[in-house]
Every structure is written in structure tokens, then in C-alpha cells.
Amino acid sequence: MKILVCIKQVPDMESKFKVAADSRWYDTADLAWRMNEYDEFAVEQAVLVKEQVGDADITVLSIGPDKVKETIKKALAMGCDRGVHIADDEVSSREPFQIAGMIAEYARDKNFDLILTGMQSQDRGSGQVGILVAELLDLPGVSTVVAFSLADGRLELRRELEGGVKARVATGLPAVVTCQLGLNNPRYPTLPNIMKAKKKELITVGVADVLKVEARQQTAKLYFPEKKGGGLILEGEPAEVADRLITILKEKTAVLA
Amino acid sequence: MEFTREIYWNVGHGALTLVPMYLLALAAVAIMVRAFLQRRVVYRQGRSLDRLDRIGERVGEMLGAVLSQKKVLRVAWPGLFHALFFWGFLLLVIGTTLVFIQADFTDPLFGLVFLKGSFYAWFSLVLDLAGLVAIIMLGGLFVRRYVMRPEGLTTGPDDALMHGLLFIILVTGFVIEGARMAVTELGTPLAAWSPVGLLFAKSLAGIGEEDLRSLHKLLWWLHLLLAVGFIVSIPYTKFRHIFTTSANYLFADRGPKGKLVTLDLEDEESEKFGATVVADLSWKDIFDADACTLCKRCQDRCPAWSTAKPLSPMKLVNQIGEVAFGKPDSDLIDTIGRDVLWACTTCRACQEICPAAIEHVPKIIEMRRSLVLMEGEFPGDEVMTAMEQTEVNGNPLGSGYAARGDWAEGLDVEIIGSGGEVDILYFVGCYASFDKRNIAVARSFVKLCRAAGIRVGILGKEEKCCGEPMRKMGNEYLYQTLAVENIEKIDASGAAKVVTSCPHCYNTLTKDYRDLGLAIEVESYTVFLERLISSGRLKINGADFSCTYHDSCYLGRHNDIYEAPRALIRAAGGRIVEMEKNRSEAFCCSAGGGRILAEENIGERISVKRVRMAVATGAPQLLSNCPFCLTMFEDGVKGADADGSLKPKDIAEVLADCLPEGRS
Numbered sequence: 001m002k003i004l005v006c007i008k009q010v011p012d013m014e015s016k017f018k019v020a021a022d023s024r025w026y027d028t029a030d031l032a033w034r035m036n037e038y039d040e041f042a043v044e045q046a047v048l049v050k051e052q053v054g055d056a057d058i059t060v061l062s063i064g065p066d067k068v069k070e071t072i073k074k075a076l077a078m079g080c081d082r083g084v085h086i087a088d089d090e091v092s093s094r095e096p097f098q099i100a101g102m103i104a105e106y107a108r109d110k111n112f113d114l115i116l117t118g119m120q121s122q123d124r125g126s127g128q129v130g131i132l133v134a135e136l137l138d139l140p141g142v143s144t145v146v147a148f149s150l151a152d153g154r155l156e157l158r159r160e161l162e163g164g165v166k167a168r169v170a171t172g173l174p175a176v177v178t179c180q181l182g183l184n185n186p187r188y189p190t191l192p193n194i195m196k197a198k199k200k201e202l203i204t205v206g207v208a209d210v211l212k213v214e215a216r217q218q219t220a221k222l223y224f225p226e227k228k229g230g231g232l233i234l235e236g237e238p239a240e241v242a243d244r245l246i247t248i249l250k251e252k253t254a255v256l257a
Numbered sequence: 258m259e260f261t262r263e264i265y266w267n268v269g270h271g272a273l274t275l276v277p278m279y280l281l282a283l284a285a286v287a288i289m290v291r292a293f294l295q296r297r298v299v300y301r302q303g304r305s306l307d308r309l310d311r312i313g314e315r316v317g318e319m320l321g322a323v324l325s326q327k328k329v330l331r332v333a334w335p336g337l338f339h340a341l342f343f344w345g346f347l348l349l350v351i352g353t354t355l356v357f358i359q360a361d362f363t364d365p366l367f368g369l370v371f372l373k374g375s376f377y378a379w380f381s382l383v384l385d386l387a388g389l390v391a392i393i394m395l396g397g398l399f400v401r402r403y404v405m406r407p408e409g410l411t412t413g414p415d416d417a418l419m420h421g422l423l424f425i426i427l428v429t430g431f432v433i434e435g436a437r438m439a440v441t442e443l444g445t446p447l448a449a450w451s452p453v454g455l456l457f458a459k460s461l462a463g464i465g466e467e468d469l470r471s472l473h474k475l476l477w478w479l480h481l482l483l484a485v486g487f488i489v490s491i492p493y494t495k496f497r498h499i500f501t502t503s504a505n506y507l508f509a510d511r512g513p514k515g516k517l518v519t520l521d522l523e524d525e526e527s528e529k530f531g532a533t534v535v536a537d538l539s540w541k542d543i544f545d546a547d548a549c550t551l552c553k554r555c556q557d558r559c560p561a562w563s564t565a566k567p568l569s570p571m572k573l574v575n576q577i578g579e580v581a582f583g584k585p586d587s588d589l590i591d592t593i594g595r596d597v598l599w600a601c602t603t604c605r606a607c608q609e610i611c612p613a614a615i616e617h618v619p620k621i622i623e624m625r626r627s628l629v630l631m632e633g634e635f636p637g638d639e640v641m642t643a644m645e646q647t648e649v650n651g652n653p654l655g656s657g658y659a660a661r662g663d664w665a666e667g668l669d670v671e672i673i674g675s676g677g678e679v680d681i682l683y684f685v686g687c688y689a690s691f692d693k694r695n696i697a698v699a700r701s702f703v704k705l706c707r708a709a710g711i712r713v714g715i716l717g718k719e720e721k722c723c724g725e726p727m728r729k730m731g732n733e734y735l736y737q738t739l740a741v742e743n744i745e746k747i748d749a750s751g752a753a754k755v756v757t758s759c760p761h762c763y764n765t766l767t768k769d770y771r772d773l774g775l776a777i778e779v780e781s782y783t784v785f786l787e788r789l790i791s792s793g794r795l796k797i798n799g800a801d802f803s804c805t806y807h808d809s810c811y812l813g814r815h816n817d818i819y820e821a822p823r824a825l826i827r828a829a830g831g832r833i834v835e836m837e838k839n840r841s842e843a844f845c846c847s848a849g850g851g852r853i854l855a856e857e858n859i860g861e862r863i864s865v866k867r868v869r870m871a872v873a874t875g876a877p878q879l880l881s882n883c884p885f886c887l888t889m890f891e892d893g894v895k896g897a898d899a900d901g902s903l904k905p906k907d908i909a910e911v912l913a914d915c916l917p918e919g920r921s
Contacts, residue, residue, distance in 0.1 A: 012649045015657040030659035030718070034649045188633035188641050191522070191530050191734050 001056040002110065005046045005080060006103050006117040006129070007039035009064055009071040013122060024219045025092045026123075035071045038118025040186040041179035045148055046116050047079035048184065052150060057081050059112075063102055064091040069202060076197035077189035083202040086210055094215070096124075100132030101213035106205065107137060112174060114155075119144045119178040130178035141176040142169050146183050260381075260447045261373035264360040266437055267470050268477050275361070278481060285488035292492035293500070296547065299581050303540035308508040319506040328506075328612040332554055336612075338397045345391030346423075349430070352384040381450040385434075389453045392427045395420065409553045415495040422487055429480040431457050436473035440466055498550045502613040505548035508541055509614040515605060515764060515815040517622055519772040520733045531627030531731065532620075533590055535581040542620050546578020548613040555607030555617060560845040560867075561600040565860030568600035570607035570617040577620060590624050596859060598624050599636035603729050603850035604810040609841050618850075625731030635730070636855045643854040644732055651721035651739065652687040653854050662717030664689070664696040668703045671714040673750040679714030681706070681785070682752035682777075684743075684766060686759035687722045688884035694891055695884040701913035702758050702782055708916050709795035719746045725761040728769070730851030737773065740765075744775045758782040758909065760811030760883045761849070767816075781812060782909065783882055787821040790828050797915045799830030804911075805876040806833045807867065807890070808843035809883035822882050822908055829911045834874040844870060846893075848885035864893035872899050879905045 011017070011031040018027040035043070043060065050056040060080040062068045065088070072083040086102055088094070094102075107115065115134075120127035127143070134141025146166070147158035159167045160180050189197070232248075234241045249256050268274050309315065322328055324347075326340035355372065363369035372380060399420050402412055435457025442448045443462060448455050461469060491497055520530060532538050555570040556562050562569050576593050590598065598621055607617045628634040635641045643653035650658040662672055664685070671677040683706075689699035706713045721739045728736035747755060747766075755777055757763040767779040789795035806826060812818045819840045826833055838844045847863030857863065868890055871879040879890055890905035897903075 012657060014650065014655050016659055030657075032649045032651075032658050034645075185638070188629075188635070188644065190633050191630040192528055194734065 001049070001053050001114070002112045003046045003049060003056055003058045004103075004107055004110070004112040004115045005039070005042050005058060005060045005075065006115070006133070007043060007060060007062050007071060007075055008036040008118070008121045008123075009033050009062060009068040010036045010121055010123045019222050019224070023221050023223070025222055028092075033067060033071065035074055036118050036121045036123075038120060038122070038179055038181070040118075041181070041183045042116035042118050042177075043075045043078050043080060044184045044186040045177075045179060046114075047187070048148075049114065049150055050079065059084055059110075061086065061103065061106065063088050063094075063099060063207075065089045072202060073197050074189065076200045076202075077194045078187055079193065080200075082200060085202060085204045086207060087204050088207040088211075090207075093219075095217045095219070096126045096128035097132055097216045098211060098213055100129045100136060102207070102210040103129070103133050104136035105210040105212050107133070114173060115139070115176040117176075117178055119180045127178075130176055134176035137176070139174050139176050140171040141178075142171060143178040144180040145177050146180050148177070148183060259374050260377045260450070261370070262377070262437075262441070262447075264356055264372075266441065267473050270360070281481065281485045282488075285485040288489050289491050293497075296492060299585075300540045300544045300547075302536050302581060302585055303538050303543045304536070306539040306541055308541055311511075315507050315509075315511075318509070319503060322506045322614075323503045328614070331610060331612070335398070335401060335552075338394045338401070342391050342394035342398065345387040345389075345394065348383060348387035349391065352380065352387070355380070378447065378450040381447070381454075382452075385451040385453045388427055388430055392424070392431075395423055395427065399424075407553075409556055411551055411553070418490065418494060419496060422483060422490070426480065426483045426487065429476050429483065432461075433473055433476045433480055434458075435461050436469045436476070439464070440469050440473075495550060497547060498613070501544065501548040502550060505544065505614045508544065510616050513768040514817075515603070515618070515811075516768040516771075517619060517728065519737075519769070520626070522734060522737060529627075530630040530733065531625070532623035533588055533627045533631075535577060535585050535589065537627070538577065538589075538620060538623060541616070542577060542623075543581040545613075545615040545620075546574050546581065549574050549578070549615055550613060551575070552612060554610045554612065555615075558606035558610055558842070558844075560602055560604055560606070560847065560863045561860075563844075564863050564866055566596070566600040567594060567859070568597045573597060573620065574615055574617060590627065593624065595628070595634070595636075598628070599855070600859065601850050602810070602845045602847055602852050602863070604845035605814040606810075606842070606845065609814045622729065622731060625729075626733055627731070629731035630734060637858075639856055640730060640851070640854045644727060644730075644735060647722050647727060647735060647739070651742075652691060653722060653726060654687060654691045656691040658721075659718045661685075661690045661720055662715055664691075664699055665703065665715060665717075668700060669707050669713075670703055671712060672717040673714045673719070673746075673752070677714070678712060679750075679752055680712045681754050681756045682714050682716070682747065682750050684723070684747070684755050684757045684759075684762050684779075685715055685720060686757065686762045686884060688888060689758055690720070692884065692888065695887060695907075698758060698884065698887065698907040698909050701907070701909040702786075704913045704916060705786060705789075705795060705909060709789045711789070714750065714752055716743075716746050716750065723759075723762040723765045723770075725765040725769075726851035726854050728765070728851075729849070730854065736769075740770055740773050744770060744773055747775060747777060752777070755779045756782055756785045758884070758907075760809045760816070761885065764811045764815050781816070781818055781821070781882075783812065783818060783822040783825060786909070786912065787824050787828075790825070796917070797828050797912060798917060799828055799915055801830045801832070802878070803876045804831045804833060804878035804880050805836055805871050805874040806831075806839070807836070807846070807871065807879060807881040807886055808840055809881060809886050810843070810845050810849050812882050813843050814841055822880075825908050825912060826880060829908075829915045831880070831911065834876045836870045836874055838870060846881075846883070846886040846889040848889050853885050853888070862893070862896055864889035865896035868893035868897040868899055868903065872897060872903055877902065877904060878911075879903055880908050880911060881905065882908050 012034050015031045020027040046058045050058055058080040059082050060072055060075040061084040062072050063086040069085055072085055076083055117130045131141045131143055142157050144160045145157045146160045149156045153173055155171050155175060157169045159169055161167055234244055326343055329339050330336040359370060359372050431453060434454035438448055438454050438458035439461045443458055535543055553571055559570050573593055580587055580589055580592055601621045603618050646655040647653045671679050685699055688695040703713050721743055724736035724739035755766060763781045790797055844867050845863060846867055881887055887905055887907055894900040894903050
């Protein structure tokens with residue numbers, strides 16, 4: 001079984017963000033980088049599938065400058081078998097269709113049985129890449145998956161919908177699945193696996209070899225949200241405060257509906 | 258007439274006595290040696306470890322510790338009883354040996370008799386009293402064990418046998434002496450030199466000589482057989498501690514205290530890290546179990562045990578022994594249990610008090626290393642998250658690394674690399690860098706330094722967690738990654754000295770980092786500030802106040818820094834009302850051993866228990882010297898409903914308040 005996991009390197013969300021000089025993206029100075037959280041679920045799911053079926057080969061792919069290799073190595077330490085680095089220093093200016101185009105171009109002739117990725121990235125958050133990859137490869141695509149089981153070559157999946165509703169979806173392979181929080185608990189790499197990861201194959205592919213599609217959209221401007229009013233502090237007797245809180249919850253939220 | 262007595266009186270000095278006696282003695286020693294050699298095979302299942310380096314010093318330390326009983330005496334009453342019993346019994350052994358030397362060596366070979374005259378009189382008196390003291394002490398220990406039954410003291414068949422055998426040996430000794438004296442010494446001036454023997458002699462005086470002689474002979478052989486039985490039983494009972502505990506002083510870890518073995522992670526051959534079976538531990542870790550006397554002093558002081566967590570250091574050490582002797586291939590971690598291993602705060606109270614020089618903490622860390630490095634297991638998801646945060650941002654709090662130096666805004670602090678000269682490099686640590694409560698401590702320390710004209714440099718965003726909590730949790734890989742990066746930055750800083758305000762950073766930089774190449778002098782802020790004040794460089798306007806003081810485990814037990822912090826408090830005008838558990842007996846705050854990263858889900862909260870001890874002093878302030886302690890106490894005062902009456906503070910804050918400009 002051949003599995004492709006697509007991961008993105010994103011800044012740690014606790015970082016101090018500044019808007020870049022061109023106002024199109026954030027300034028990358030003083031940022032700490034890590035694997036996109038949703039992609040960690042994808043890596044973990046790939047490794048779980050490999051543990052289940054035994055005979056599987058996991059390729060982990062990431063697009064970006066040289067430093068994304070660090071994130072690829074983390075995925076290799078978690079249990080992926082080989083890494084593919086699409087070297088692209090301009091990655092932050094690519095829109096989702098271009099990213100999906102590159103992945104699809106790379107994957108087209110490789111006969112992957114399963115393609116896993118996060119349901120969105122923590123920085124851009126378009127949520128489009130996985131679905132576009134499925135579309136470009138003409139494969140079934142299932143997004144925001146929170147439960148995954150593989151049996152007899154078929155996937156039984158559970159998708160998270162709005163308002164706490166879930167949907168059960170079944171599909172054959174090959175397929176593309178995007179992973180949501182709750183799917184699994186990504187493992188902490190063991191030291192022997194970290195050591196082995198250092199020796200695993202890590203192929204670099206030039207961006208020109210895989211970028212065959214044109215951008216369809218552009219980021220016009222990046223800016224911080226306007227500061228809105230702060231929180232509301234209720235003061236007074238506990239019973240009275242509780243009543244007012246219940247009124248507010250009823251009027252302004254759906255938690256008591 | 259010169260004082261002396263006939264050796265082998267009544268039993269005879271011929272072959273009929275000597276041959277069986279010496280054969281029995283030789284057989285006993287042979288059995289004992291063989292049994293210890295068999296045990297040595299079990300010890301040798303462990304990895305090799307050199308504990309005979311600087312052998313001269315080691316032998317000296319062993320003899321000193323054994324003869325003085327100083328480690329045993331650290332717990333007053335049972336310690337005193339054991340020590341007096343030991344000294345009494347030792348004198349009896351020496352006395353018996355002198356008798357043997359004279360009777361079967363110097364007298365027959367050279368005609369030399371030294372047990373005579375006034376030496377013999379004193380010899381008689383000393384041995385007589387030694388026997389009495391030994392019996393009384395044995396009685397005291399018997400009452401403690403079987404009548405008072407202190408909580409946690411485990412009593413088994415070994416203890417009954419040991420008490421019984423020793424008691425009968427001592428008493429038969431006096432009866433034999435009494436019978437001999439009743440026949441030969443009663444009414445002579447020599448009798449007064451054996452006051453206890455004389456009591457026995459007088460009580461036996463009504464019996465006829467013939468019967469006395471029969472009784473004497475019978476008891477003499479019984480006494481001999483019991484002594485032989487004693488020798489044979491040594492390796493098979495807790496009597497073995499006579500040799501194994503003494504030997505453990507010889508094999509003791511000679512420090513630096515609390516420094517862990519640095520794993521070679523570059524070793525391509527290694528495929529296993531940490532310990533899951535006894536063969537992964539060192540031979541000393543197995544030997545420790547044999548040296549343990551089950552005195553439970555470690556357990557009494559263990560903060561985990563005393564808050565209803567499953568860890569007993571004593572039990573853990575003995576479980577390793579049981580596995581080593583019983584089923585050496587079985588999994589240690591499953592036997593001991595994960596909750597036990599994760600409960601340790603590495604506070605070192607167990608090791609500090611252990612009268613047998615047992616090393617509890619490194620065993621726990623070795624097993625944690627296996628869990629983390631081989632299985633990716635942690636005590637909880639929050640710990641794994643903290644590890645990942647540290648990998649990304651260099652701190653377990655999850656704060657962005659670039660803001661690490663922001664706490665110093667507005668203070669006269671040099672960020673290393675911006676060109677200025679500094680007197681000290683302040684290694685700030687994660688909590689003083691990011692945690693609001695502890696930032697106040699860092700700022701206070703800098704104010705104190707500036708008031709003394711000290712130019713302070715920091716690494717700012719280049720500093721990373723020292724790695725101590727990760728290392729104690731078992732994550733040697735992350736620790737070494739952090740350490741190597743920090744060492745590179747510290748070395749490049751050009752500073753002459755590093756000062757830390759976190760005892761965990763201090764212990765790590767000053768001991769553990771040495772293995773990875775850090776050579777620079779490292780000092781605790783308490784010692785550094787104390788010198789500034791005592792040299793007159795830092796002026797403090799102290800004002801009288803009352804407080805109690807908590808010795809952090811890593812400044813106290815790990816580094817024996819007890820007085821400098823107290824001198825600082827006094828300089829600020831503080832009157833310290835000591836908690837009952839202070840200095841080397843101080844009770845942990847709960848946050849050591851990486852537990853700062855973990856939820857405390859089992860049993861009572863350690864921090865609350867410590868806060869209650871502080872509340873009991875009646876003092877309104879709880880001063881400490883460690884960011885972890887301060888964090889725990891801020892929590893603990895709430896848990897103990899003492900947040901109105903007890904204010905936790907760091908020493909640096911109190912001192913900074915006494916600066917002339919700080920009073921504004």
C-alpha cells in the first residue's frame with residue numbers, strides 16, 4: 001500500500017506576528033516553526049494504517065524553503081518512510097490551487113492508494129488544498145475526518161460537520177482524506193526512530209518540475225483584525241450574576257438552545 | 258596476684274575443643290563467603306560501573322561512616338540505639354578476637370600473654386559494659402519494632418530471627434561468664450571489674466560447682482553454635498547489611514550530587530536507551546537492594562509517599578532486588594508501575610537520608626528514559642505538549658521564543674551580542690523569562706545587581722530552557738539538544754561568570770553541562786548576592802519582618818546551600834521562623850523531576866501540604882529561592898485556604914524592596 005502524506009511547516013501560533021513589508025503575508029523574522037497541527041493527525045493516521053496493514057510505504061511531502069526539511073524529518077521520525085521536499089522559496093505567495101497543483105503533479109504517476117493531509121493550515125487556513133488535490137487527481141475526497149477505519153480495501157470515515165453533527169462516509173481506494181482535530185493523538189517520536197529518520201531518503205524536487213498551473217487568486221492585503229470591545233465583567237451577588245449570565249447566554253448564544 | 262583468667266576454662270584447650278570449634282568456624286565462614294559469591298553473580302547482571310576509583314579515599318570514607326555510625330545517627334532515637342548496639346557488639350567482637358589471638362596464636366607460639374593485669378581488668382570492664390549496652394539497645398529496638406510499631410516499618414521473619422539470635426548470644430555470654438565467675442572469681446577483687454557478670458555469678462552462686470561446670474560447658478557450646486549460626490545467616494538474612502551496607506559506603510556515588518549519567522546519543526551501536534530490565538541498570542543498582550535495611554527513612558521523607566502517591570523509594574529499590582534475584586528477565590517498569598516512576602520529584606530526600614548510601618533517583622530516571630526515549634510515553638498529554646513546545650520555542654510554557662528577553666524591558670540589561678561589556682551573564686530560565694509572577698523575581702535580581710554596580714548581560718531570545726525538567730522526565734535527547742545550544746551561546750558570550758536565579762538551571766549548568774563541555778563558573782544568585790552584601794558592595798536597608806523560609810531541593814539537598822539564603826533574609830531584616838522540616842530535611846514543593854510540567858492527579862497536593870507546614874509557623878511570608886517553588890506556593894496557598902494569611906515571595910523580591918530607591 002502506497003500512502004502520501006502532505007504536510008506544511010507553519011509558524012508556532014504563540015509567535016509575535018508582524019505584517020510583512022508588502023502587506024501580503026506575515027514577516028518571517030523571529031518566528032518558531034513547526035508542523036501544521038492538522039498535518040500531524042495526517043502523519044499519525046498514515047503510520048497507524050501502516051501499523052495495521054504491515055506492508056505499506058509512506059511518502060511525506062512538503063513544499064517550501066530548505067528549512068521545511070526539519071519538519072519532514074519530524075514526520076520521518078514519527079514513522080514515514082521517505083521524504084519529498086519541493087523546494088520553493090516563494091511558497092508563502094502561492095495560493096491553494098498552486099499548492100494542490102504541485103502535489104497532484106508529483107503524485108499523478110505514483111499510484112498512491114491513500115493521500116492524507118490536514119483539513120487546513122494553521123496560518124493560511126484556506127482548507128482547500130486536500131480537496132483540490134482530490135479533484136485534480138480525479139479521486140474521491142473526504143474532508144474534516146475525525147474517525148478513520150480501513151477494512152477490505154475500503155475506508156469507513158466520520159466527518160465533522162457544523163453544530164456538532166457528524167457524517168459517516170465510506171469510499172474505496174484510492175482516496176484523499178483531510179484530517180481534523182480529534183482523529184487521533186500524534187505520537188512522540190522515539191529516539192531510535194529519530195536516529196533512523198536521519199538516514200531515511202529525502203528527495204528534493206525543483207518547483208519548476210511540478211508547478212504547472214497558474215494562480216487563480218491573489219492575497220490582496222494582510223492585516224490585523226480591528227480591536228473590538230473587550231470582555232464583559234458581571235459583578236454583584238452570585239445569584240443575581242448567575243441570572244444575568246443565563247439571560248445573556250440565552251439571548252446571544254446557542255449553548256442553551 | 259595479677260588479674261587474668263584461664264582461657265577455655267572448663268571447656269578445655271585440647272583437640273576435643275579446638276578441632277570442632279575451628280572446623281565449625283571455618284565452615285561457617287566458607288558458607289558465608291560462598292553465599293556472597295553467589296549473590297555477586299546476581300549483582301553482575303548489571304552493567305559495569307567503576308566504583309573503586311580513588312580507592313584510598315573510598316576506604317577512608319567507608320571506615321569513617323561505619324565506625325562513627327554518622328549516617329545512622331541522623332535519625333535521633335533509633336539511630337542512637339543502633340549505633341550504641343553496633344559499638345557494643347563491635348567491642349565484643351574485638352574482645353573475642355583478642356582472646357582468640359592470645360589463646361591460639363601469641364601464647365602457644367611465643368608464650369605472649371597480654372590479657373592480664375590492669376589491661377585485663379579494663380578489658381573485662383569494657384566488654385562487660387559493652388554487652389550490657391548491646392542488650393539494652395537491642396531491647397529498645399525490640400520495643401520500637403514490636404511494641405511501638407512505627408508506621409511503615411515492615412517486620413518479617415528476618416527481624417524475629419535477628420532479634421532472637423542476638424539476644425540469646427548476648428545473654429548466654431553473660432550466663433557463661435557468670436557461671437565461670439561463680440566458680441573462680443567470686444570474692445576476688447577482679448570480680449568487681451565485671452559488674453554485670455558479677456550479678457549473674459551471684460544469682461548462680463547457690464548452685465553447686467559440678468552443676469555450674471555442666472551448665473557452663475553446655476552454654477559455651479550453645480553460644481559457639483549460635484555464633485556460628487549467626488555467621489552463616491548473614492548472607493541469607495538482613496544481617497547481610499553488616500557487609501553490604503558497609504560496602505555500599507565504599508561504592509558510594511561521590512558526586513557531584515544529583516548529576517545524572519550523560520547518555521551517548523551519537524553511539525550508532527546503541528539501540529536501547531534507559532532501563533526496562535535489571536541488566537540495563539548498573540551492578541550498583543542491584544547491590545543497593547542488598548544494602549537496604551528497610552529502615553524506611555526514605556519512605557518517611559518521600560513527598561510522593563506522604564501525599565498518598567504510590568511511590569515508596571524503599572519499595573522500589575527492593576523490587577529491583579527481587580526482580581534481579583527472582584526473575585531477572587521480567588519487565589522492571591511493569592513490575593514497579595508507571596505511576597510510581599512518574600511520581601518522583603527527584604527531591605533527593607531519600608538519598609540524602611539513606612544510611613546505606615543507596616541511589617534511588619538515578620534508577621527512576623533510567624526507567625523514565627526508557628519510557629520516553631523508547632516508547633514516547635509521558636505521564637500525561639500535558640507533558641508531551643510541554644516537550645513539543647520546548648522543541649519549538651525553547652520553553653515548556655509555549656511562549657514565543659522571540660519574547661524571551663522582553664521581561665527586562667526598561668531595565669539596564671545588556672543583550673549579549675550587542676557589544677557592551679558585562680560582569681555576569683544572567684541565565685534567566687524559562688519561568689523568570691515568561692511567567693508573570695517570576696518575572697518580578699528576575700527584575701528584582703537585576704535591580705539588586707544594578708544597585709551594586711554589576712553589569713548584567715542576558716542571552717535574550719538566544720537563551721533556551723536549560724533542559725532540566727525534560728531530562729528528569731527522561732527526555733535525554735531533548736535535554737542534550739537544548740544543552741548544546743545553550744553552551745554554544747554561553748561560550749560565545751565572553752562572560753566570565755554565569756549567575757542563575759533558578760536552582761534547577763544552577764544544578765544543571767554547574768554539574769550536568771560539564772559533561773557536554775561547559776567550563777565557565779556558575780553561581781546561584783543567593784551566593785552571589787550574599788557576597789555583594791557582605792563585601793559592602795550592595796547596601797540593603799533592612800526593616801524588621803517575620804517570615805519562614807523554604808529550602809528548595811536543588812539549592813538545598815543538591816547543592817548544600819543553606820546559609821547564604823538565610824543570610825540574605827537576615828540582611829533584609831527578616832526573622833526566620835523555621836518550619837519543622839528545614840535544610841536537608843526540607844519537604845519538596847512538588848515541582849522537581851519535571852513534575853512542573855505534569856498535572857498532579859494522584860493523592861493529596863504536595864504544594865498544599867508544604868504550604869500548611871509554612872502556615873503552622875504563624876509567619877505571614879513564605880520566602881523561597883526557586884521559580885518552581887514560588888509557582889507551586891502561589892497555587893498552594895489557594896489550595897490551603899491561606900492566600901490571605903501567607904504571602905509566597907522570592908528572596909530577591911524582599912531584598913529589592915529594601916533598596917533605597919525600591920522604597921518609593
